[in-house]
Amino acid sequence: xxxxxxxxxxxxxxxxxHPHADRGLDCYxxxxxxxxxLLRVETPPTYIxxxxxxxxxxxxxxREAGHRVVASDVMxxxxxxxFECDFLAMTKAPAGTEMILTNPPYPRASEFAAHALTLCPHxxxxxxLGFLESRRRAKILDGGALSAVHVFIERLPMMHRDGWTxxxxxxxxxxxxxxxxxxxxxxAIIDRISWRDAETELAP
Numbered sequence: 001x002x003x004x005x006x007x008x009x010x011x012x013x014x015x016x017x018h019p020h021a022d023r024g025l026d027c028y029x030x031x032x033x034x035x036x037x038l039l040r041v042e043t044p045p046t047y048i049x050x051x052x053x054x055x056x057x058x059x060x061x062x063r064e065a066g067h068r069v070v071a072s073d074v075m076x077x078x079x080x081x082x083f084e085c086d087f088l089a090m091t092k093a094p095a096g097t098e099m100i101l102t103n104p105p106y107p108r109a110s111e112f113a114a115h116a117l118t119l120c121p122h123x124x125x126x127x128x129l130g131f132l133e134s135r136r137r138a139k140i141l142d143g144g145a146l147s148a149v150h151v152f153i154e155r156l157p158m159m160h161r162d163g164w165t166x167x168x169x170x171x172x173x174x175x176x177x178x179x180x181x182x183x184x185x186x187x188a189i190i191d192r193i194s195w196r197d198a199e200t201e202l203a204p
Contacts, residue, residue, distance in 0.1 A: 028040040029105040030126060031056055031157050033195040038177050039124035041150055041193055042124065049120070051087040052102045052112070060102070061139050063067035070094045077111045087112065102126070112139050113180060121182040129174040142179075146188040148179040 034057050045070055050059050053071040056079030062069045070082045082094075088111055093100065103126040110112065116123040117140075121200035129151060132141065140146070152175050177193075 004045055012203050018110065030057045032057050032061050034126060034152070034156055034175070034177075036197040037152070037193050038124070038126075038150065039065055042148075042177070042179065044101060044124065044182055045122070047096040047098045049094055049097045049100050050102050051085070051090070051100060051116075052104050053081060055080055056184075058101065058103060068096075088115055090115075090119065097122065098122060098162070110137050110140060113178070113189065117145055117180055117182055123180040125178045125180075126175060126184065131176075131178065145180045145182055146182045147184040148177075148189045148191070149193055150177040150179070150193045152176060153194050154196070156195060 001156070027067060041060075044062070044067060046066075048067050049063055049069075049070045049072070050062070051072050053059050053073045055077050056071060059069045059079070060069045071079065072081055072083050072085050072087070074084065074086050076084060088108070097120050099122040100116040101115075101124045102112065106128060109125065109127050109131060113125055116125075131137070155172060156175050
């Protein structure tokens with residue numbers, strides 16, 4: 001198959017196989033409905049840190065729900081940050097942080113999860129369902145801290161990287177919310193959730 005043919009196939013399949021040079025800092029804005037779905041199955045504490053805030057969708061939904069959220073990122077996009085920082089270089093969380101809740105850059109998701117748990121006992125991350133794969137994630141996934149995986153039963157809408165100007169579409173990649181708790185004991189709970197409103201969640 002030619003390079004052009006592969007490109008067309010990837011586009012049709014929505015594989016997310018963008019060249020690394022195009023991905024930049026891998027900023028993919030989280031659909032607000034994904035956060036709303038999380039709040040239907042989890043009760044995050046009041047004080048939260050979002051260290052990969054990007055354009056602010058997670059922060060905005062959480063603040064509208066009454067949470068006090070500190071927003072940071074490695075660079076400023078369009079959303080007003082409380083401060084800029086390289087999360088992986090941070091040695092402590094902002095004062096009062098009870099939970100780190102974020103959609104991390106996927107190539108560094110394992111590092112984000114491990115580092116977040118050194119800074120705060122409670123962590124929730126939005127990642128691809130494929131995050132469950134790979135032996136190299138055994139320590140973070142099998143070490144006991146993973147308490148729940150909330151798998152979306154349908155694809156999330158418009159998971160496009162920052163600066164994307166192509167056709168807008170739903171993602172073909174399955175996603176889930178991963179809940180970590182340093183004090184968790186026992187196996188993780190795995191359930192299925194919907195980003196649609198409560199009236200349509202039970203529809204077949």
